[in-house]
Amino acid sequence: MFDENSLIWHNGEYKNWRDATLHVMSHVVHYGSSLFEGIRCYNKESTGPVVLCLQEHIRRLYRSAKIYRIEIPFSEAELISASLGVVQKNGLQDAYIRPVVYRGYGSLGVDPGENTPVEVAVAAWSWGAYLGESALKDGVDACVASWQKLRPNTLPALSKAGGHYLGSQLVKMEARRHGYAEGILLDANGFVSEGSGENLFLILDGRCYTPPVSASILPGITRKCVMTLADELGLSVEETYIPRDMLYIADELFFTGTAAEITPVRSVDRIDVGNGKPGEWTQAIQRRFFDIISGTAGDEYNWLTPVSSFSG
Numbered sequence: 001m002f003d004e005n006s007l008i009w010h011n012g013e014y015k016n017w018r019d020a021t022l023h024v025m026s027h028v029v030h031y032g033s034s035l036f037e038g039i040r041c042y043n044k045e046s047t048g049p050v051v052l053c054l055q056e057h058i059r060r061l062y063r064s065a066k067i068y069r070i071e072i073p074f075s076e077a078e079l080i081s082a083s084l085g086v087v088q089k090n091g092l093q094d095a096y097i098r099p100v101v102y103r104g105y106g107s108l109g110v111d112p113g114e115n116t117p118v119e120v121a122v123a124a125w126s127w128g129a130y131l132g133e134s135a136l137k138d139g140v141d142a143c144v145a146s147w148q149k150l151r152p153n154t155l156p157a158l159s160k161a162g163g164h165y166l167g168s169q170l171v172k173m174e175a176r177r178h179g180y181a182e183g184i185l186l187d188a189n190g191f192v193s194e195g196s197g198e199n200l201f202l203i204l205d206g207r208c209y210t211p212p213v214s215a216s217i218l219p220g221i222t223r224k225c226v227m228t229l230a231d232e233l234g235l236s237v238e239e240t241y242i243p244r245d246m247l248y249i250a251d252e253l254f255f256t257g258t259a260a261e262i263t264p265v266r267s268v269d270r271i272d273v274g275n276g277k278p279g280e281w282t283q284a285i286q287r288r289f290f291d292i293i294s295g296t297a298g299d300e301y302n303w304l305t306p307v308s309s310f311s312g
């Protein structure tokens, strides 16, 4: 998956992949003190590669850092440029871009103090479908995870922090072990929250529901795109608490995320969602989303930044 001959932007310069390293005594290795983004780049016929919602992702990275009182020693514009740069310099087309901010080598106090630098890297590599090639077309089987989402006053779910993904790892590994593609977490009050790396939408009796940010979700950028598209298609989305049993009687269910894109869920805990096939609304939203990204339709909402706008 990685091309070790490519370049990584690290603390302000482009380095060879193998030289973009950190020390084992870095704060992040011991305490999970990192923040990151996952961004997609799509090859668009007319303009070449375009990055989806780049500004929004970088803005969320800064918000993640602000919550954890981490000061990023670069501007948003510099990280936007680095994100485009790693795609262009590595000659990538369909790719995944991974900016990461972390506490580096200095002190190993839980309180990092003044002597622990904040470092930043941006890498990119070629990427295809996340939940399997057939997932987008046929849907995936999901389960309700035995692990719950953290309470809002335990860790801040609005921050996309590396340490939070220890929980996601447990959920994903458990789901796979039991033959599912993904696990769905309930929040601390027992309501549906999200997948290990995706937001969730549910359609029942012609109405669309998604958990609110107060259900310990990561405020997904794809979630926001989907809300815009659903609205445009005449389906208004209600942000509301969803009880677990609603998953079992849903007509349609789908995951959204940079990695998962818009992936239908065909069953939950081995109970078919609707007739076990991707539903009409799911497919309509998927179609509109991919039409915009591929350039078949116009970029009406200014979601796409051409990599060719990179100016060194």
Ligand SMILES: Cc1ncc(COP(=O)(O)O)c(C=O)c1O
Pocket (backbone or CB within 6 Å): 038, 168, 194, 195, 196, 197, 198, 199, 217, 218, 219, 220, 221, 222, 223, 256, 257, 258, 259
């Ligand atoms: C826990 C979690 N929820 C939701 C999402 C979806 O967010 P986005 O659409 O911004 O990728 C992600 C992926 O980043 C995630 O890791």
